[in-house]
Amino acid sequence: MGIFISYRRDGAESLAQLLYVRLTNDGYDVFLDVESLRSGLFNKALYNQIDKCDDFLLILPPNGLDRCVNKEDWVRLEIERAIQKKKNIIPVLMRNFTFPEVLPKSMSKLPYYNGIKAELDYFDAVLKKLEDLLISKSKAEQVLHEKQTDTMFVELLNKLYDATIEYREAFKSGNQNQINACTNILVDRLKTIFYYAEKNKLGNVENLTKALEIINQFNKYISFYNEFANSEDRMSYNSQQIAKNAEIEFSSFVELIVKAISEIPNV
Numbered sequence: 001m002g003i004f005i006s007y008r009r010d011g012a013e014s015l016a017q018l019l020y021v022r023l024t025n026d027g028y029d030v031f032l033d034v035e036s037l038r039s040g041l042f043n044k045a046l047y048n049q050i051d052k053c054d055d056f057l058l059i060l061p062p063n064g065l066d067r068c069v070n071k072e073d074w075v076r077l078e079i080e081r082a083i084q085k086k087k088n089i090i091p092v093l094m095r096n097f098t099f100p101e102v103l104p105k106s107m108s109k110l111p112y113y114n115g116i117k118a119e120l121d122y123f124d125a126v127l128k129k130l131e132d133l134l135i136s137k138s139k140a141e142q143v144l145h146e147k148q149t150d151t152m153f154v155e156l157l158n159k160l161y162d163a164t165i166e167y168r169e170a171f172k173s174g175n176q177n178q179i180n181a182c183t184n185i186l187v188d189r190l191k192t193i194f195y196y197a198e199k200n201k202l203g204n205v206e207n208l209t210k211a212l213e214i215i216n217q218f219n220k221y222i223s224f225y226n227e228f229a230n231s232e233d234r235m236s237y238n239s240q241q242i243a244k245n246a247e248i249e250f251s252s253f254v255e256l257i258v259k260a261i262s263e264i265p266n267v
Contacts, residue, residue, distance in 0.1 A: 002029030004053035011061030091115030149203030221249035
């Protein structure tokens with residue numbers, strides 16, 4: 001999964017929320033434990049989230065572990081689960097926090113985990129130290145890279161869509177110079193997408209598949225268009241049918257572009 005943030009509402013909620021926002025924005029998959037939901041059927045769901053996580057952030061305000069003498073205390077139960085499942089536990093020590101002299105035996109190893117001190121005055125430095133301890137860092141970088149490539153691919157598709165509109169308008173005008181200019185722009189946009197696809201710079205297989213479908217569909221249109229352009233009698237029934245087929249293929253080409261843009265999430 002990524003990161004599980006465990007905290008007490010008293011004294012740690014603001015830091016928990018801040019870490020959640022910053023880590024999420026940096027591309028990490030983060031689950032923020034909500035203390036008010038630690039009851040009933042949600043108990044099992046919390047355990048499932050801990051089981052799936054790579055990193056377990058434990059935010060410790062002053063006296064944050066005092067209630068762990070109670071076997072039913074949820075912070076204790078979460079810590080025990082994370083230790084049992086051998087998670088990468090990172091204590092985040094807020095100002096004036098100290099470990100109790102005596103901890104439950106099940107939590108006795110907690111002070112020896114590699115943690116950090118959370119100084120909010122130097123939060124960016126704290127965040128950098130924290131990210132260096134996260135084992136899910138490479139996964140976050142991959143997610144962030146995919147978001148960036150998705151954004152880039154959408155930009156390419158939007159430019160391609162704009163070029164198709166200009167291309168169609170040029171045909172309606174009947175101005176051959178305008179048609180030639182718009183054709184060159186459209187082909188250049190497709191060449192750019194083909195370049196990124198060929199160099200495997202579209203982020204994932206789904207984007208690559210969409211790009212190749214769009215390029216192949218344009219080639220279908222071009223085959224009909226060239227057949228129509230080279231016909232001796234463009235007004236004949238045969239030529240008119242070819243022209244209709246060309247229009248159908250071009251419409252499908254535009255539909256594929258629009259569909260590809262709509263299917264790319266979070267852009």
